[in-house]
Amino acid sequence: MQQWQDIASNSFLRGYQEAVGDAVCQPQDPEVAQSLLRLFLIEKALYEIRYELENRPGWVTIPLNGLLRLLREG
Numbered sequence: 001m002q003q004w005q006d007i008a009s010n011s012f013l014r015g016y017q018e019a020v021g022d023a024v025c026q027p028q029d030p031e032v033a034q035s036l037l038r039l040f041l042i043e044k045a046l047y048e049i050r051y052e053l054e055n056r057p058g059w060v061t062i063p064l065n066g067l068l069r070l071l072r073e074g
Contacts, residue, residue, distance in 0.1 A: 017033075038074060042071075045063050051063075
């Protein structure tokens with residue numbers, strides 16, 4: 001499952017980068033772009049944790065595991 005997720009994520013990001021090209025909103029420094037992506041992924045994971053706690057507490061481990069994976073990768 002993780003291998004498929006990695007392949008899909010990398011394919012999406014390559015396509016996105018090709019589509020935005022040299023747009024002003026796209027950082028030209030790859031390290032800056034990667035840092036921003038991590039920030040947005042962490043922000044999304046925190047949102048999902050809050051959502052699950054408020055609506056489906058039994059599912060909170062799913063976004064928690066995602067957040068932990070993001071933090072381990074960093």
